[in-house]
Amino acid sequence: EAGVAQSPRYKIIEKRQSVAFWCNPISGHATLYWYQQILGQGPKLLIQFQNNGVVDDSQLPKDRFSAERLKGVDSTLKIQPAKLEDSAVYLCASSSGIGDTEAFFGQGTRLTVV
Amino acid sequence: KNEVEQSPQNLTAQEGEFITINCSYSVGISALHWLQQHPGGGIVSLFMLSSGKKKHGRLIATINIQEKHSSLHITASHPRDSAVYICAGRYGGATNKLIFGTGTLLAVQP
Numbered sequence: 001e002a003g004v005a006q007s008p009r010y011k012i013i014e015k016r017q018s019v020a021f022w023c024n025p026i027s028g029h030a031t032l033y034w035y036q037q038i039l040g041q042g043p044k045l046l047i048q049f050q051n052n053g054v055v056d057d058s059q060l061p062k063d064r065f066s067a068e069r070l071k072g073v074d075s076t077l078k079i080q081p082a083k084l085e086d087s088a089v090y091l092c093a094s095s096s097g098i099g100d101t102e103a104f105f106g107q108g109t110r111l112t113v114v
Numbered sequence: 115k116n117e118v119e120q121s122p123q124n125l126t127a128q129e130g131e132f133i134t135i136n137c138s139y140s141v142g143i144s145a146l147h148w149l150q151q152h153p154g155g156g157i158v159s160l161f162m163l164s165s166g167k168k169k170h171g172r173l174i175a176t177i178n179i180q181e182k183h184s185s186l187h188i189t190a191s192h193p194r195d196s197a198v199y200i201c202a203g204r205y206g207g208a209t210n211k212l213i214f215g216t217g218t219l220l221a222v223q224p
Contacts, residue, residue, distance in 0.1 A: 012122070031210050033212060035214070041216060041217075042120075042200055042215050042216040042217045043200070043214045044214070045211070045212070045213060046213075048210070048211060048212075050210070055209060055210070055211070056211055070207045075168065076215075091157065093157075093212070095210070095212075101162075103159065103164045103202075103204075103212055104157050104159065105149075105156070105157035105158075105159070108156065108157075112151040113214070
């Protein structure tokens with residue numbers, strides 16, 4: 001079974017530029033999560049999708065961050081414009097969403113804003 | 115109060131030592147995940163438990179749902195166990211929300 005795929009693995013951009021990350025969850029997984037992990041901290045939930053609907057985006061900085069999961073499968077997370085403090089690893093995870101099931105994680109995208 | 119709290123933040127052990135990492139969590143969390151993260155960022159799920167105890171090799175995870183506390187134990191620790199260990203709480207019901215602790219950085223010295 002293929003795991004959660006994320007791309008790119010690494011990205012370096014200048015502040016005020018835009019960037020997009022892509023995530024393809026495990027086939028059939030209804031729940032998809034995006035997390036931001038700043039160096040030395042635990043991952044912070046940015047947004048959670050159930051199929052193509054948003055369950056929780058309370059910690060998503062909506063003035064600059066946006067995410068979509070149009071067909072309920074893969075998802076993109078965009079930052080526009082980026083700030084220095086957005087430098088972090090962006091992790092995508094998925095789970096089947098039914099009962100107490102395991103979550104599976106992608107390798108993450110390491111973003112550096114200079 | 116954080117929804118998921120872990121301790122200690124940093125842990126250094128000698129090879130062969132028994133290691134314990136603790137996690138306490140809020141009301142509403144129905145299951146606990148223990149995850150391992152190596153340098154480079156990739157996260158591997160070690161355990162998911164909602165009651166009792168699970169064992170895999172030298173790793174043991176326990177949960178006490180009355181006290182809302184979970185522990186991860188590593189027996190006969192080895193330098194290759196060096197990593198960040200994170201507990202994450204999953205809320206029950208329709209939300210399925212998954213909230214992470216801050217992680218424990220473990221260094222096992224030979």
